Amino acid sequence: MTGQAINLENATIHYGNASICFDLAIATGAITALIGPSGAGKSTLLNLVAGFEQPESGKIFINGKDVSSKDPADRPISMVFQENNLFAHLDIETNVALGIRPRLSLTAQDRILVSTALSRVGLDGFEKRMPGTMSGGERSRVAIARALVRRKSILLLDEPFAALGPRLRGDMLELVRALQGELKMTVLLVTHQPEDAASLADNIVFLDQGSAVATGPADGFLDRIDIPGLIDYLGRRNEDVGTTPNH
């Protein structure tokens, strides 16, 4: 399961008067972070790639194939949402196993796969627990364990760790980094924390007002002064630019 390329060609959606149009390529087998002010279209971009929204015009390619009209389940994608990642009435084992078999008839081998994935995210022995009895961080881990057993080449993360405390968030980002290094998936992450983007991602895409304004390597991206809107988004005054240390 090596990563696959994602390309958006003028994928356009209208919301009332506002229009959102994406024309960009996401690097294969790397972690790309999407940053930008609220309403910039970060979640819409993920939803377009995942297939939860269809572009009114333009196309979306995965690995060179046009997937614009495919249902979410037919795309090689796992997605971790901000919340409601788990079915609250099913135990952890079942929730993870749904990633292997949506029809649910578990073999002994499947159970081993589920247990292995759970221990990979640090949740040994959680198989029979219910989601309601676990913390937000633990539930996010379960969602990642499920993404692991699905073995899809693209992983989308929609602010999955926004509600976690700093240390826990750091741990989760490290986990994502480690898994990506091992499995070489293409990872696309929406985050509200520019410093997370800088520390975790290989590349950063800055979105503003419904389009991708700039794309580049994460190193030094936040200090760039050639990107309109970025300084304003980061809340820095002009004279600070260049004097802040690298993130």
Next chain:
Amino acid sequence: MLSRKQTYKSLAAGYCVLGGMAAVIGAAVFALLFSVSSNDEAALFNTYIWRVTRFTLLQATLSTLLSIAIALPLARALARRQQFVGRKWLLRLLAVPIGLPPIVAALGLIEIWGRQGLFNTGLQMIGVENPVSIYGLSGILIAHVFFNMPLATRLFIAQLERVPSEYWRNASQLNLGHWAVFRLIEWPYMRSHIAGIAGLVFMLCVTSFTLVLLLGGGPAATTIEVAIYQALRFDFDPQRAVALAMIQLLLTAALLLLLALINRAPNESPSLGQATMRFPGKGTGAIILDYGLIAAMAFFLVSPLVSIGVSGLMADMDRLLREPIVWRAIMTSLGIATCAAVLSVSLAMILVRARYGALPLVGRSRLATLFRPLASLAASLVLLVPPIVLGAGWFILLRRHVDVFSIAPVIVIIVNTLMALPFVIRVIEPAHTTHMARTGRLSASLGIHGMTRLMLVDWPGLRRAFLLATAFAMALSLGDLGAIALFGSQDVVTLPYLLLQRMGSYRTSDAAGLALLLGLVCLILMVIADRQGHGEKVERSA
């Protein structure tokens, strides 16, 4: 989040349901329209019909004013007295009349407010000679207040519970008095919904049938609905029934239009009964007033229920349950109610799913854009044509072609199904929306669909709403006397119909026994639904 195939399938199913509903309702309306022969139009709209119309509007206006006038202070008293023994039960009690068959309630009210009832005995003891009559206008008003005042109170309380708790903290810090709290906080929150709630109550009173049939007396206290029934079943005067039905249609259409203009559908918050942080009003006067009102209204609501229980238990149940016709009525009632409830919930589910599926396509596909307003329109269409009018239309349409009494069960099931539909949709749609927000994208991304999805995801998530809606639709159908009053006969007898017959032949003890039976079945249904919901909550929080 539905896949493309699912979206189109659900839209197609939704349009089929809409088409079916339009056909059933349209046929009745056209039958009525075309049987008004033009030459005797003048004769149709005679003084009798105008008197009936006038009385319909008069009783509805008075009932609405009374219900709202009691509901406003009662809601305020209940909202600011958060802690007293039995508050939770009182709030539940307010929900009872909605599920109670009107005929059962009417019997209980007669026992309390009738000539030999508790109230008049009390009046005589303190020396008042002229008793209050339960028959005629006063009786109709008492019954309509019994049914609608609790509903309005619940809606007002829901409104007061929307007040943010910071308001109360601020009010107590600023040491605002009762009057200031009422004027600055409570009144603005309730005022915005008075028109909507009053409109709803007025609509219910204009189309009320059973209560007026039982408590109204003679031509002086007859509403349009009861007059339609009398014209069809007693006077064999279809022309008069048609004229009355047309007036009723115009009336409900005008009302629905007015309600749409008010455009604030009253909504009940799901948090009803949960204590919000609130500091009770101080002062002896306020305490006496609040608790006095609460106690009086609790007594008003409980006393008929108790009297149904007491006189029902005194009835000769043993003999009653040995009568074959009683068992036949029970079986017929349960059969009709089950069919109507299952049909109603299925149709509602199809409509709700299609509305949901159409949402992302709005603006892109004309069929989808059109569906959502059409589905809402269909729900109002059901309200536009009350059961009696719908029944009358089909009665007139079919009477020349088939024996209308032989197909009674089918007609009654259809009428009951449609009757319950708007309420069932109101239970299912919010639950479905929340459920899909929780699981829609997740299921779609994991590729869970078909039977697996139904068993694994949808049933556990929607079970509570389904059971609640089914129980509610069953209770509504079990207690309905409208359709069966038109189509009932010796061969097709339901519990309310049998109860009406026994009351008509003055077999009061039988009637009391049957009322207890019917009331208990409806109560059990509501409790089962409530339990199911409760069980789910416990499981969730575990």
